[in-house]
Amino acid sequence: MLARHVPELVIDNFLAMLRDIANGVDAYVPLDSVSDPDESRLLNTPDDPAQIHELGKTGEGLLERVVLIKLNGGRSTTMGGDVPKGILAAKSGRSYLEIVAGQVKAVEKQWGVRVPLVLMNSFFTHDATLGVIGKLEIPVITFVQNQVPRLVADTLAPLQTGTEEDWAPPGHGDVYQTLRLSGLLDEFISSGRRWAFISNVDNLAATLEPWILGLIDHHGIDFLIEVTDRTESDRKGGTLVMRSGRLDLLEIAQVSPEDKDAFMDLERFPVFNTNNVWVDLWAVAKALDLGELKFPIIQNSKVVAGAGVIQLETAMGAAIGCFPAASGLRVSRDRFFPTKKVEDLFVLQSDACILDAMDRIRSNPLRPSDLPLRPEVIFGSDFLASPLEIQFRFEDPSSISMVKAESLEVQGPVFFERDVTIEGRVRVIAGSGHTYPIRKGSTLRDALYSDEAHTDL
Numbered sequence: 001m002l003a004r005h006v007p008e009l010v011i012d013n014f015l016a017m018l019r020d021i022a023n024g025v026d027a028y029v030p031l032d033s034v035s036d037p038d039e040s041r042l043l044n045t046p047d048d049p050a051q052i053h054e055l056g057k058t059g060e061g062l063l064e065r066v067v068l069i070k071l072n073g074g075r076s077t078t079m080g081g082d083v084p085k086g087i088l089a090a091k092s093g094r095s096y097l098e099i100v101a102g103q104v105k106a107v108e109k110q111w112g113v114r115v116p117l118v119l120m121n122s123f124f125t126h127d128a129t130l131g132v133i134g135k136l137e138i139p140v141i142t143f144v145q146n147q148v149p150r151l152v153a154d155t156l157a158p159l160q161t162g163t164e165e166d167w168a169p170p171g172h173g174d175v176y177q178t179l180r181l182s183g184l185l186d187e188f189i190s191s192g193r194r195w196a197f198i199s200n201v202d203n204l205a206a207t208l209e210p211w212i213l214g215l216i217d218h219h220g221i222d223f224l225i226e227v228t229d230r231t232e233s234d235r236k237g238g239t240l241v242m243r244s245g246r247l248d249l250l251e252i253a254q255v256s257p258e259d260k261d262a263f264m265d266l267e268r269f270p271v272f273n274t275n276n277v278w279v280d281l282w283a284v285a286k287a288l289d290l291g292e293l294k295f296p297i298i299q300n301s302k303v304v305a306g307a308g309v310i311q312l313e314t315a316m317g318a319a320i321g322c323f324p325a326a327s328g329l330r331v332s333r334d335r336f337f338p339t340k341k342v343e344d345l346f347v348l349q350s351d352a353c354i355l356d357a358m359d360r361i362r363s364n365p366l367r368p369s370d371l372p373l374r375p376e377v378i379f380g381s382d383f384l385a386s387p388l389e390i391q392f393r394f395e396d397p398s399s400i401s402m403v404k405a406e407s408l409e410v411q412g413p414v415f416f417e418r419d420v421t422i423e424g425r426v427r428v429i430a431g432s433g434h435t436y437p438i439r440k441g442s443t444l445r446d447a448l449y450s451d452e453a454h455t456d457l
Helices: 008-022 049-060 096-111 126-130 172-182 184-190 210-219 257-263 281-289 316-322 342-349 387-393
Strands: 042-044 066-072 089-091 117-121 140-144 195-200 223-229 239-243 246-250 271-280 298-304 307-313 326-330 353-355 361-363 376-379 401-411 414-416 421-429 436-438 443-450 454-456
Touching: 008 172, 008 307, 049 210, 066 096, 066 172, 089 096, 089 342, 096 117, 117 126, 117 172, 126 140, 140 172, 172 184, 172 281, 172 316, 184 281, 195 281, 210 223, 210 271, 210 326, 223 239, 223 316, 239 271, 246 316, 246 326, 271 281, 271 316, 342 376, 342 387, 387 414, 436 443
Parallel strands: 042 326, 066 117, 066 195, 117 140, 223 326, 376 401, 401 421, 414 436, 421 443
Antiparallel strands: 195 271, 223 271, 239 246, 298 307, 353 361, 443 454
16 A cells, blocks of 8 residues: 555555454444434425525525536446446537536626536546546646545455455545545635535436525535435335434444335435535545544455455445534435446436436436426346447437436337337346347337237236
């Protein structure tokens, strides 16, 4: 780590986590030791439009004291790719970073404020990102998060393949310490910046909202996490709880195996963390100065070069327990649309979603109200496993209409020509091993389509 110029403070923190793991320190949180936050700690989005308007007016006056930080350290590995996710084509031929830059320009056009765009890159994504930010037409500040060794699961020895795969970013909980070590935290504070809005680069629904800033100012909040209602697909997501008198983020990795089913109970824990975080930079600096930023350890298990490995990580939202005036904010699902899988990217590129005048991703207003916010899509690995394969399965994925689709499942070697419409629940299966074409202009509606049969669903 010293040879790779990792700061000694980061090394010390990593070794402390490693000692805890090696010594079998029990990091599990008993569920009977936590309780639901009350309304003073888990706020609801106001129902009254007039109240939203008033908060927005206050927030507009505070935008010049905000920085926008996007977590840009991830590769597209969960989608089968190996390039920085931020530079992938996301919507209408524009990359995630291009759309984020468009959101920053929209804020300036709407409210006359240029909010600094800051990217936290990883050593995996930094060089590739530097190669494209010159095309974004706005100033971009970058810093690189730290790196730690991947550990062989059986021995906790460092993985030694002799490649960059031996190393990993230590999770987005690293953002606060790296901001300080880079000098940017003190620079932002000295230039009059007070708050940072931090979110994942692939969540194009996470945009600056002045009314949220006004709410933070009104309640004197020093750390705010946006949460939204859990669904079956979010049961494993982190949730907010009260623990030892403070608001805390509880992740499934902190729960013992026998408590996992209870953790995933939607009635007991009804909200989950969107990873949209608003934080008072003054409060962050104070917590760092006093050594009060403490995080639970997340053991992220992976297979690298055929070996089972553990990555020791921390989560950005877990810092909430270190701030006395922290709060959660219940927001609508419209502020949460990450693209973790190739299916998510397909939905994003389809007409089920639109970019509005502020370059925010939104559900298409033409989508029937009795359908879910977004269609459910399942692609078999024998159909599409990587965003780099989309061109071989779709003539033009953006021409596939999903605005009236409830669900789409595709298995086997299927090829979609242009201008195909999906309505209701549709399954498409190529069972013969030969490419099954879906012809240009076809409408597929509430049925199973295959090269062997056609059955109504």
